[in-house]
Amino acid sequence: MSNLNSPHFQNEEAAREYLEKLRWPSGAVCPHCGVIGTAYTTKRGKYRCAEKECRKDFSVTIGTVYERSHIPLHKWLLATYLLCSSKKGISSHQLHRTLGVTYKSAWFMTHRIREAMAPHGELPPLGGKGKTVEADETYVGGKEKNKHAKDRKHLGRGGVGKEVVVSLVERGGKVRSHHVQHVTAATLRPVLNEQLHADSRLMTDEARLYIPLGKAFAEHHAVNHGIGEYVRGDAHTNTIEGYFSIFKRGMTGVYQHCSADHLKRYLAEFDFRYNSREGLGVDDAARTEIALKGIEGKRLTYRRTAA
Ligand SMILES: [Zn+2]
Numbered sequence: 001m002s003n004l005n006s007p008h009f010q011n012e013e014a015a016r017e018y019l020e021k022l023r024w025p026s027g028a029v030c031p032h033c034g035v036i037g038t039a040y041t042t043k044r045g046k047y048r049c050a051e052k053e054c055r056k057d058f059s060v061t062i063g064t065v066y067e068r069s070h071i072p073l074h075k076w077l078l079a080t081y082l083l084c085s086s087k088k089g090i091s092s093h094q095l096h097r098t099l100g101v102t103y104k105s106a107w108f109m110t111h112r113i114r115e116a117m118a119p120h121g122e123l124p125p126l127g128g129k130g131k132t133v134e135a136d137e138t139y140v141g142g143k144e145k146n147k148h149a150k151d152r153k154h155l156g157r158g159g160v161g162k163e164v165v166v167s168l169v170e171r172g173g174k175v176r177s178h179h180v181q182h183v184t185a186a187t188l189r190p191v192l193n194e195q196l197h198a199d200s201r202l203m204t205d206e207a208r209l210y211i212p213l214g215k216a217f218a219e220h221h222a223v224n225h226g227i228g229e230y231v232r233g234d235a236h237t238n239t240i241e242g243y244f245s246i247f248k249r250g251m252t253g254v255y256q257h258c259s260a261d262h263l264k265r266y267l268a269e270f271d272f273r274y275n276s277r278e279g280l281g282v283d284d285a286a287r288t289e290i291a292l293k294g295i296e297g298k299r300l301t302y303r304r305t306a307a
Contacts, residue, residue, distance in 0.1 A: 042057065276290050
């Protein structure tokens with residue numbers, strides 16, 4: 001899978017066969033009625049459901065983020081692999097040059113692939129008994145002269161012209177990031193309460209607003225960065241800061257123009273890679289397969305709304 005010379009990265013037919021094998025290990029699944037293994041082939045890559053009430057036609061990309069695209073499937077697979085295996089992401093300009101598709105197509109593809117990377121449905125809370133979760137905020141975008149605006153966060157404002165991201169990371173586990181309007185107890189409380197198990201041990205910096213929020217959890221420890229305290233026993237926020245540093249290097253180095261509207265998608269991308277990282281035993285090939293399994297189910301909702 002990781003070899004860029006693999007046939008499914010080079011040839012459309014091989015790409016279709018590869019994706020069919022991955023998505024349909026027990027035979028073709030009709031995306032219209034959900035019946036597995038009864039469809040028959042009408043021509044290469046085209047299937048017809050054999051169920052009496054259905055009888056609809058489909059292919060392996062129907063009901064996925066690749067649906068209704070003129071871009072050859074092997075280019076989709078390659079784009080997905082590149083986005084999954086590049087630690088800081090890959091720009092649409094780079095993808096446009098690498099794949100030989102237009103910039104517009106590359107932009108469209110990366111956003112579709114981010115949909116595949118985004119979580120599917122409700123996720124169980126992070127943490128739990130004996131587990132430690134770090135929470136912190138960071139700022140994205142805005143002007144260079146305002147880069148120290150983070151100092152004002154304790155007044156309950158966002159940075160000047162910047163977007164606020166709040167992330168929670170379970171040590172040795174997963175991260176979850178949220179775009180919020182401002183940093184206040186009112187915006188952070190629902191994030192923490194919904195995403196974090198009440199039995200967790202919570203670690204934050206000593207932003208005053210975390211004090212009342214921390215009471216909802218088994219333990220809350222805060223380090224006071226303001227007076228130069230970064231670690232006290234196992235109280236620290238180094239894990240979440242490590243995550244933010246990858247995210248920020250990607251956002252400033254690769255994705256230079258990210259509007260507030262799209263920030264959520266970029267967060268899904270960085271969260272996805274972190275949550276399927278090498279340290280958890282997932283290599284580039286396996287990470288790409290996880291994303292490929294996430295391509296389904298997104299277009300279906302789209303089509304219903306459009307109808
Ligand atoms: Zn069917």
